[in-house]
Amino acid sequence: MMYDVIEIRRDFPILSREVNGKPLVYLDNGASAQKPQVVIDAVTRGYAEDYANVHRGLHYLSNLSTEKYEGTRGIIARFLGAKDEDEIVFTSGTTEGINLVAYGWAMPRLQAGDEIVLSVMEHHANIVPWHFLRERLGVVLKWVDVDATGALDPQKVIDAIGPKTKLVAITQVSNVLGTVVDVKTISHAARERGVPVLVDGSQGAVHMPVDVEDIGCDFYAITGHKLYGPSGSGAIFIRKERMAEMIPFMGGGDMIREVRKDCVSYAEPPMKFEAGTPGIVQQIGLGVALDYLMDLGMHNIAAHEANLASYAKARLSGLNWLQVQGHAPGKAAIFSFTLDGAAHPHDISTILDKKGVAVRAGHHCAGPLMEHLGVSATCRASFGLYNTEDEVDALVDALELAHDLFA
Numbered sequence: 001m002m003y004d005v006i007e008i009r010r011d012f013p014i015l016s017r018e019v020n021g022k023p024l025v026y027l028d029n030g031a032s033a034q035k036p037q038v039v040i041d042a043v044t045r046g047y048a049e050d051y052a053n054v055h056r057g058l059h060y061l062s063n064l065s066t067e068k069y070e071g072t073r074g075i076i077a078r079f080l081g082a083k084d085e086d087e088i089v090f091t092s093g094t095t096e097g098i099n100l101v102a103y104g105w106a107m108p109r110l111q112a113g114d115e116i117v118l119s120v121m122e123h124h125a126n127i128v129p130w131h132f133l134r135e136r137l138g139v140v141l142k143w144v145d146v147d148a149t150g151a152l153d154p155q156k157v158i159d160a161i162g163p164k165t166k167l168v169a170i171t172q173v174s175n176v177l178g179t180v181v182d183v184k185t186i187s188h189a190a191r192e193r194g195v196p197v198l199v200d201g202s203q204g205a206v207h208m209p210v211d212v213e214d215i216g217c218d219f220y221a222i223t224g225h226k227l228y229g230p231s232g233s234g235a236i237f238i239r240k241e242r243m244a245e246m247i248p249f250m251g252g253g254d255m256i257r258e259v260r261k262d263c264v265s266y267a268e269p270p271m272k273f274e275a276g277t278p279g280i281v282q283q284i285g286l287g288v289a290l291d292y293l294m295d296l297g298m299h300n301i302a303a304h305e306a307n308l309a310s311y312a313k314a315r316l317s318g319l320n321w322l323q324v325q326g327h328a329p330g331k332a333a334i335f336s337f338t339l340d341g342a343a344h345p346h347d348i349s350t351i352l353d354k355k356g357v358a359v360r361a362g363h364h365c366a367g368p369l370m371e372h373l374g375v376s377a378t379c380r381a382s383f384g385l386y387n388t389e390d391e392v393d394a395l396v397d398a399l400e401l402a403h404d405l406f407a
């Protein structure tokens with residue numbers, strides 16, 4: 001299939017709007033991606049025509065809504081290469097998915113002195129739940145550094161696995177540096193040592209085809225709003241053996257078989273881990289978003305973004321007053337940078353915004369990485385499937401203006 005980015009952009013109505021009197025150049029996809037019309041229509045239709053609560057009703061709309069909602073489970077399984085859709089637990093996003101593993105799998109199993117291996121590139125969503133275990137149980141967090149280019153040597157992660165290691169929790173793609181981690185090599189080595197691996201796929205699943213069976217991980221978390229789907233949607237793949245080891249993290253309706261005054265029994269997984277009324281329409285929208293991505297082809301999206309990344313790299317490296325953080329080979333199209341002098345990333349992004357260029361500034365929920373880099377904040381331009389080389393040029397023009405203002 002020919003990847004026609006101009007044609008694809010027409011699927012995203014927001015991309016034709018202006019911001020501050022300038023055409024929108026949306027480069028904040030790492031934070032959240034825009035939605036194609038098919039997703040917007042699915043959400044509108046979900047409420048306007050098909051809405052009712054799922055699982056409980058015996059009426060027409062409840063059955064229809066349940067069928068569409070449950071349909072997303074199979075779509076996610078296909079998108080992630082899971083063998084069985086029962087290995088997919090719906091969540092509100094990656095944060096909930098990782099907390100489910102922390103509370104449902106790790107909390108009842110780990111003891112003082114047990115270790116969890118992490119990289120310094122992790123997002124707070126893949127750090128703070130493990131700090132809870134450190135604070136409450138005395139679990140030890142073992143941090144693996146990245147090298148000067150921002151690359152993570154998989155062997156360093158494997159070497160950090162010792163007899164007390166109970167889990168490796170690692171991102172597939174850094175939301176700050178764009179570094180792609182070889183989670184397959186890590187997962188296979190960890191499995192040989194009997195250690196489960198949790199992959200934070202928040203950024204990875206957006207930029208490349210994913211096959212959890214090929215990777216060999218035990219947990220793989222995704223978040224719908226970065227995958228061009230609705231916010232509040234998401235899922236986590238949990239290998240059957242791990243699911244069997246888990247206790248429910250949240251209790252309530254829908255996750256039970258029977259409740260009495262003196263006892264309770266639970267539904268079979270994955271429902272056992274899905275308490276309460278879920279994000280019905282959000283998950284239906286996520287299914288449509290993933291179908292949209294699979295129709296475009298994740299390989300095609302990855303190829304388009306690789307071209308954009310090399311163009312952006314070349315353009316940004318021409319600005320000798322700008323420092324890009326992270327040069328790992330094959331990195332995803334995510335560029336964090338700082339400018340010489342006193343200009344704060346927040347001020348830079350405000351100037352870019354005046355030119356219609358949306359980027360993010362701050363610590364990007366990656367405190368340990370900021371510490372490692374020796375900076376308190378960066379600007380981040382993160383590209384998606386609909387971005388163009390013209391938009392890279394618009395970013396560079398706006399940066400030149402910002403530089404002139406602060407020089």
Ligand code: PMP
Pocket residue numbers: 030031092093094095096123125126171173174175200202203223365
């Ligand atoms: N991990 C990574 C690598 C991320 O980039 C993000 C979102 N910035 C998250 C986890 C958390 O995702 P969410 O807020 O959607 O739960």
